[in-house]
Amino acid sequence: MNFREKTFKAPAVKYFLFLLVVFGNLWIWRIFTLNFIVGTIVILSTYLILVSLKNSKLNKLLIICYLVLFLFSLKGFNLTNITKLDKQQEVLQIQRLKLYPPVKITIGTRTIWIPAAHWLEERPETLAFFRLQHNLGEVLDPNLYFFANHPNERVGITELEKFPYILLPLFLIGFFGINFRKNLNIIALGFVLPLIFLVVGNFPPNIEPFIIFPFIAACGVLGVEYAKSLVLKNKNSGVKIATTLVFILLYFLVVIQNFLSTKS
Amino acid sequence: MQKISFKQIIFLSLLLIIGIFIFFYKLNVIPPGFYVDEALEGYSAYSILETGRDEYGKAFPLVFRMYGSYNPPLFIYLATLPIKIWGLTIFSVRFVSAFSGFVLIFIIYAFLKSLRISTLGSLFFAITPVVVFRGRVGDEISLAFTVFSLGSFLLWLSVKKPKWFIPASFVLSLSTYAAYSQRFTVPFVLFFYFLFFRKQLLAKANRRNLFYAIVVLIFTQLPHLYLLFTPSFLPKGGETGFSNIIMQSVKLRDFLPAFLATSLSFVREFASQFVNYFSPRSLFLVDYYDLPGIPRFYQWMLIPYLIGIYIVWRQRVSDRSKYILLLALSSPITASLTKDPFPVHRAMPVLLPIFFFIALGLDKIVSVKLFSSRFINRGFYIILTTVIFFFSLILFWRSYFVLFPIEKAKYFAYGYVELTEFIRSNPDSHFVVDRARLPIPYIELAFFLKIPPEEFQNSVDATIRENYYDNPPFDQNFKFANIETRSIVWEKDIYRNQVLVGDNLAISTQQAEEHFLTKVIEIKDPLGEVIFLGYKTNPAQKCRATRNISPLCKPASTF
Numbered sequence: 001m002n003f004r005e006k007t008f009k010a011p012a013v014k015y016f017l018f019l020l021v022v023f024g025n026l027w028i029w030r031i032f033t034l035n036f037i038v039g040t041i042v043i044l045s046t047y048l049i050l051v052s053l054k055n056s057k058l059n060k061l062l063i064i065c066y067l068v069l070f071l072f073s074l075k076g077f078n079l080t081n082i083t084k085l086d087k088q089q090e091v092l093q094i095q096r097l098k099l100y101p102p103v104k105i106t107i108g109t110r111t112i113w114i115p116a117a118h119w120l121e122e123r124p125e126t127l128a129f130f131r132l133q134h135n136l137g138e139v140l141d142p143n144l145y146f147f148a149n150h151p152n153e154r155v156g157i158t159e160l161e162k163f164p165y166i167l168l169p170l171f172l173i174g175f176f177g178i179n180f181r182k183n184l185n186i187i188a189l190g191f192v193l194p195l196i197f198l199v200v201g202n203f204p205p206n207i208e209p210f211i212i213f214p215f216i217a218a219c220g221v222l223g224v225e226y227a228k229s230l231v232l233k234n235k236n237s238g239v240k241i242a243t244t245l246v247f248i249l250l251y252f253l254v255v256i257q258n259f260l261s262t263k264s
Numbered sequence: 265m266q267k268i269s270f271k272q273i274i275f276l277s278l279l280l281i282i283g284i285f286i287f288f289y290k291l292n293v294i295p296p297g298f299y300v301d302e303a304l305e306g307y308s309a310y311s312i313l314e315t316g317r318d319e320y321g322k323a324f325p326l327v328f329r330m331y332g333s334y335n336p337p338l339f340i341y342l343a344t345l346p347i348k349i350w351g352l353t354i355f356s357v358r359f360v361s362a363f364s365g366f367v368l369i370f371i372i373y374a375f376l377k378s379l380r381i382s383t384l385g386s387l388f389f390a391i392t393p394v395v396v397f398r399g400r401v402g403d404e405i406s407l408a409f410t411v412f413s414l415g416s417f418l419l420w421l422s423v424k425k426p427k428w429f430i431p432a433s434f435v436l437s438l439s440t441y442a443a444y445s446q447r448f449t450v451p452f453v454l455f456f457y458f459l460f461f462r463k464q465l466l467a468k469a470n471r472r473n474l475f476y477a478i479v480v481l482i483f484t485q486l487p488h489l490y491l492l493f494t495p496s497f498l499p500k501g502g503e504t505g506f507s508n509i510i511m512q513s514v515k516l517r518d519f520l521p522a523f524l525a526t527s528l529s530f531v532r533e534f535a536s537q538f539v540n541y542f543s544p545r546s547l548f549l550v551d552y553y554d555l556p557g558i559p560r561f562y563q564w565m566l567i568p569y570l571i572g573i574y575i576v577w578r579q580r581v582s583d584r585s586k587y588i589l590l591l592a593l594s595s596p597i598t599a600s601l602t603k604d605p606f607p608v609h610r611a612m613p614v615l616l617p618i619f620f621f622i623a624l625g626l627d628k629i630v631s632v633k634l635f636s637s638r639f640i641n642r643g644f645y646i647i648l649t650t651v652i653f654f655f656s657l658i659l660f661w662r663s664y665f666v667l668f669p670i671e672k673a674k675y676f677a678y679g680y681v682e683l684t685e686f687i688r689s690n691p692d693s694h695f696v697v698d699r700a701r702l703p704i705p706y707i708e709l710a711f712f713l714k715i716p717p718e719e720f721q722n723s724v725d726a727t728i729r730e731n732y733y734d735n736p737p738f739d740q741n742f743k744f745a746n747i748e749t750r751s752i753v754w755e756k757d758i759y760r761n762q763v764l765v766g767d768n769l770a771i772s773t774q775q776a777e778e779h780f781l782t783k784v785i786e787i788k789d790p791l792g793e794v795i796f797l798g799y800k801t802n803p804a805q806k807c808r809a810t811r812n813i814s815p816l817c818k819p820a821s822t823f
Contacts, residue, residue: 137549151605
């Protein structure tokens, strides 16, 4: 193994990749400006998720970190609001209630009338179902995290850049590369619980869903490491160096692009 | 040939019944009204059937000129058959689409079977909102998707048996005559196919097939090659996302060289659009803008979708996964180059790989053994499938059969049936239909009044047919039978005995009073909103009241 190859496999490279993903985005800096403690815990959680995924063992400190993050995220949490409609939705509901035809089932001489309009427009379960669907749509969208919600910008909301889009394919590789069976508890803590929290919490649309940051960043790091392993397979050191430099250059160019897009 | 088992026969019969119901039930009244694209294609088909010429008098065009654009011909030529059988009706025009959607269920069934994925997916495909919605609109989109899916199926068969590459090339080439966007999507699919399966394709034993397939492609693309350098080949260049790219790049130009700024902006714009086609939000969680209260796919499909992607990624070296991936990578490219977020009419081919992800996930879910007894396990999944199926049907019924016909009637050109009935019952009156805010009313009127095509062809500018493929300017004003579609000219129109028709903003109550107009017709949509208002003019009274101040009041006036 020559010097160049040793350099590629050095632990410092591993940490560089971690730092590149965790600090090479506009979101973390915004989180830091909002709350330094949250920013620190978010980074620590990212690291702990990576460690846990690599060992397929849930780190206890990670649970504590998430508990703290959940506590910090409680502002705006509104569980009671899930079946409440605003004025515009109420008008639509009243209009829709009138549109249903009478629905009945006739068995022999017996007729059972089904209150379809009430069931599908008014029942709290139905309202909660559609609200949760809407809320999940707000947070389960790669465009929100990698393209400042473009091309689905919401009216009246300033959409903010989060991760550079160059990280998206690597995030996907990282995410789908996880062994879900072995790491079920880590995925539950880092991804499923935050998602449920954000969906059920019925937060206002301009909220920063920073509780999801560690998992996305961790998947991004895994994806970058996978890409690195592909680069390492190449026997030509020149190609390895060139690929790495091009990637880093592109990464920073995209971060600059994100920054400039946000400025105006 | 494989034998079909009794269970398969039962399942196929079920698909048949569901397919007939879902695509043909109340087809003539839902969607409500008759969308302008349906009227354009329907009347063109009628015109071809009656005269062999389109509305401009062009004999058997290679592409059809429609309000300043050009549409591919396949749907129109096929629509002549149902029009021949049932006459010029809404049902006839929608029949080709609905039949395509119906056939597509069975193509998907065969496709899933050959991909070794549970055919249960085809049952849910048959009731998927976006598929059914498009299948019941009388335009080219559903037909194009069916032809594309058939071509993709044959292409998949060619991975194992290269001789299928020849019919695959033929059908995929044919699909480029079905929808505009597929002229671009199909080359991308073939390019990715070559990239992923080049070893099989270029193998010595397959060279003959490859040669014949290329010959078929060239031969079937001759009409497009003929049109290649005319404006009719690329009439929708303005729909690309370049304006967004330029806008984004302007922000970067102070800090980055122009070339780099534009390149980065292009990548961002394209990537964001591309990702949007696979976003859980766009597919499963946000209401489909054409249908109220339902997403493009059912919400629960999100789970099998994610599982399906996971399986494809895990088995990415297998031919099946490679093929689904190639479809997923190639099919959204064309639509991603346009500016609109998720225009379904351009992005139908994307639905195919998305559906394969869902079907794969479903397949995985039903293969999980929850109970040790095979009988109980099977029973559990049958009950679960039935519950989910009926739950989905209820959601679809609510959206499509209850809310959609009323809430979206206005956007589906509702009211023309009533308006044309009124025009027909007043053959001696002259009508001016104000087209300021109405989307291309002339074709709706021509369709419902069944204006003889020769009469219509004679009423349009003859020079258009001479320069047909050169995209001559589109004049929105039309005059045929006892109708004119144009803007109301208030200085003149009130001095002539006629009926002025417009939407609720075209003629105000004050204008009606000032010009002595009498309301003769008012058409409302199912929500009670006025769509059309018709006023009869009273030139004699107007002239009396203004003491014949207008020269048009004089008996010698030739207006």
